[in-house]
Amino acid sequence: MDFNLSEEQQLLKDSVDRFILDDYDFEKRRKTSSTDDGFSRDNWKTFAELGWLAVGLPEEYGGFGGPIETMIVMEAIGRGLVTEPYLPTVVLGAGLVVEAGTEEQKTEILGAVAEGNCMLAFGYAEPTSRFNLADVTTKAEEQGGGYVLNGHKSVVYGAPSADRIIVSARTSGGVRDRDGISLFIVDNNAKGVSRRDYPTADGLRASEVMLENVEVGADAMLGAEGAALPVIEKVVDRGIAALCSEAVGCMEMLKDETNEYLKTRKQFGVPIGKFQVLQHRMVDCFIELEQSRSMTYMVTLKLDEDEKERRKAASSAKAQIGKGGVFIGAQSVQMHGGMGMTDELKISHYYKRLMQIDTMFGNRDWHLKQFAALTQ
Amino acid sequence: MDLAFSPAEQAFREEVRAFLDAELPDDLRDKVRHRRELQREDYLRWQRILHARGWIAGSWPKEHGGCEWTPAQRHIFDEESHAADAPPLLPFGLQMVGPVIYTFGRPDQKEYFLPRLLSGEHWWCQGYSEPGSGSDLASLQTAAVRDGDDYVINGQKIWTSLAHHADWIFCLVRTRKEGKHQEGISFLLIDMKTPGITVRPLVLMDQGHHVNEVFFENVRVPVANRIGEENKGWTYAKFLLGNERAGIAEVAWNKKLLQxxxxxxxxxxxxxxxxxxxxxxxxxxxxxxxxLTALEYCNLRILAAMQEGSPPGGEASMLKLLGSEVTQAITELTVEALGYYAAPYEMADHAPGSNWSPVGPEAAEGVMGQHLFMRAITIAGGSSEVQKNIIAKMVLGL
Known part of the structure; x- marks a missing residue:
């Protein structure tokens, strides 16, 4: 039992932490997040140069590291409230290709991702699916050796800037059947793909992606026909672990900022941190953070266990992170008083991100229900 | 980073499991499983079995009769013991006064007390709280006045767990009234048979006799029974409170209750x-x-840090806080699960010779009593609010 980072991991951590500290201060982040892209392509290049876009990819495609390295990068992303689409591209998109791709697909995509020349997004949700990954109505019909896609993928993070969007679509079976779901790699500018792009409450970019008679070749299919759900679940569980790490970064930043504020803000002639009611609230935040960090380590280290253990780990971690994140976010706003409400202070921005993190890949209720079913 | 226990630790787990299979008496297992109140002799039987195996004091140094187990080994031992429904080891001697004696005691004190503590010949209880000194322990008033080679003790202790079973009590007493509260306290070891000591039961809401009031009326205690220096007792008391807190989360026991x-x-x-x-x-x-899972991994992280030699600071308070909340949540849900059958209740059913036969499903036995008694764990040993004060101060610097 050991919770220490290896020497290489520590070096990676130092490098991402230094970047966030030196080159990603909140004012810079505010500027880049209000551009059309919502992020900086220069930063993306830097990520590529520093090797962060290769994290978790197989070595033969220029990659290195695994879940722990992803955790390290994502925690820093959380601390800096980074808007570059790392999760959609590296963790989800490239993750799906690693898991299910053919040799050709891997060669074509993974190297480009690592070099910063390919951005990805993953469209799995639909207007009626809520959090159920098997609830897929988007259709893929065979036609002339390829497929024709029709459907609507909702709130696809990273889609506006993605070169390719990976979508789930039904090749057979009924709406919520576990079997019959396939994955397709679709060029973002393919004929029949239309998007409505928008900013999200947490300052990122997402799209409604409409697929209308989009014709793709057979080589666009990712993995075996009709058998994509286990792959999606596996990669989403890695996404959950990554998101938990990001949330821990957000929570830690809020905890530090708020604790500092309690020591410096004076009312009634004393720092407000002298008031026991606020001390205890702050302790509650600290404990939520520690629990969230512990659960993040747990899920990160259990991603390669058998399916049941992995899903238990992911659902329990996500349930904790959703609860803890929103709690710390809301309490940080509260303890900052009126200033916590402002757009100027970064506090509310972290709160907004933590709210989206709670929802993404299924909220607390969803995961408690999954966890209950897995542990009865 | 790695969640697995080492091969040596896994082998140790097998060894503990085999020992429990072979040596834990079925009737004790049964009592624990049915949440029946353990009698003095039940605790002592198990203590003697462990003592014979040399496993009574996992954390103690070998030179004092302990096993010098690593934090991970202690964790494994706890896990397996709870999984097997072994009786708990009471902390008053093994975790509290024992380490104080071997750390701060004189050689003759160590020689006399430690073997008797380990064998179970001496049952220890803890004389800390007083009617006017609960969370504010340092304000305690029980007075020890020097008279020749003795101290003369007058005062009262309260909430003294199992004092009615005890042979000895370790007490914090006031040896100086002037100055800071903390700087006038001494740490005394007192024979419960000394004239002038009266133990009176305090029956709790579960109708059980777990705790007592202990009255001291002109009780003469040899100065030789003092630990360390006069007026330095607070230092030893703090050491005691900070000692052996890795098990404080009660993860293994909580898992068992949840299962x-x-x-x-x-x-x-x-x-x-x-x-x-x-x-x-x-x-x-x-x-x-x-x-509980979050608590388990918080506990493992702190354990791993202890393995590397960093003692838990304010984090131990977090474990206590969370562990007690989880226990209460589980016992509350267990009562809820019983529905109407949580109602039939007769404390006498736990007493030897009682004619009471349990009502309702077999699993209902003892559930309400346990739930009621467990309301105490967020109060005893530093209330949850005090734990939060400690974290605010020690960890957050507020």
Whole structure:
């Protein structure tokens, strides 16, 4: 039992932490997040140069590291409230290709991702699916050796800037059947793909992606026909672990900022941190953070266990992170008083991100229900 | 980073498991499983079995009769003991006064007290709290006035767990009234048979006799029974409170309680289904299990840090806080699972020779009593609010 980072991991951590500290201060982040892209392509290049876009990819495609390295990068992303689409591209998109791709697909995509020349997004949700990954109505019909896609993928993070969007679509079976779901790699500018792009409450970019008679070749299919759900679940569980790490970064930043504020803000002639009611609230935040960090380590280290253990780990971690994140976010706003409400202070921005993190890949209720079913 | 225990630790787990299989008497196992009150002799029987195996004091140094187990080994021992329904080891001697004696005691004190403590010949209780000194322990008033080679003790202790079984009590007493509260306290070892000591039961809401008031009226205690220096008792008391806190989260015991709750809920019919399938009930169980999992991994992180030589600071308070909350959530849900059968209650059923036969499902036995008694764990040993004060000060610097 050991919770220490290896020497290489520590070096990676130092490098991402230094970047966030030196080159990603909140004012810079505010500027880049209000551009059309919502992020900086220069930063993306830097990520590529520093090797962060290769994290978790197989070595033969220029990659290195695994879940722990992803955790390290994502925690820093959380601390800096980074808007570059790392999760959609590296963790989800490239993750799906690693898991299910053919040799050709891997060669074509993974190297480009690592070099910063390919951005990805993953469209799995639909207007009626809520959090159920098997609830897929988007259709893929065979036609002339390829497929024709029709459907609507909702709130696809990273889609506006993605070169390719990976979508789930039904090749057979009924709406919520576990079997019959396939994955397709679709060029973002393919004929029949239309998007409505928008900013999200947490300052990122997402799209409604409409697929209308989009014709793709057979080589666009990712993995075996009709058998994509286990792959999606596996990669989403890695996404959950990554998101938990990001949330821990957000929570830690809020905890530090708020604790500092309690020591410096004076009312009634004393720092407000002298008031026991606020001390205890702050302790509650600290404990939520520690629990969230512990659960993040747990899920990160259990991603390669058998399916049941992995899903238990992911659902329990996500349930904790959703609860803890929103709690710390809301309490940080509260303890900052009126200033916590402002757009100027970064506090509310972290709160907004933590709210989206709670929802993404299924909220607390969803995961408690999954966890209950897995542990009865 | 790696969650696995080392091969040596896994082998140790097998060894502990085999020992428990062979040596833990069925009737003790049964009592624990049925949440029946353990009698003095029950505790002592198990203590003697462990003592014979050399496993009574996992954390103690070998030179004092301990095993010098690593934090991970202690954790494994706890896990396996709870999984097997072994009686708990009471902390008053083994975790509290023992380490104080071997750390701060004189050679003759060590030689006399430690072997008797380990063998169970001396049953220890803890004389800390007083009627006017609960969370504010340092304000204690029980006076020890020097008279020749003795101290003369007058005052009262309260909430003294199992004092009615005890042979000895370790006490914080006031040896100086002037100055800071903390700087006038001494640490004394007192024979419970000394004239002038009266033990009076305090019956708690579960009708059980767990705690007592202990009165001291002109009790003469040899100065030789003092630990360390006069007026330095607070230092030893703090050492005691900070010692051996890794097990404080009670992860293994909580797991056992949760497993039994789920078994019970699976056996309980509810509108034609199992209670465990009831959406609202299962949600509460799942929430509790998630919290327990988070606690388990917080505990492992702190354990791993202890393995590397960093003692837990304010984090131990977090473990105590969370562990006690989880226990209360589980016992509350267990009562809830019983429905109407939580109501039949007769404390005498736990007493030897009682004619009371349990009512309702077998698993109902002892559930209400345990739940009621467990309300104490967020109060005793530093209330949850005091734990939060400690974290605010030690960890957050507020």
């Amino acid at each position: 039994r709750l789920k078994e019970m809920a699976a056996d309980t019919p509810a509108s034609g289904d199992r209670l465990l399938d009831d959406a609202l009930f299962s949600r509460k169980v799942a929430e509790t299990e998630v919290k």
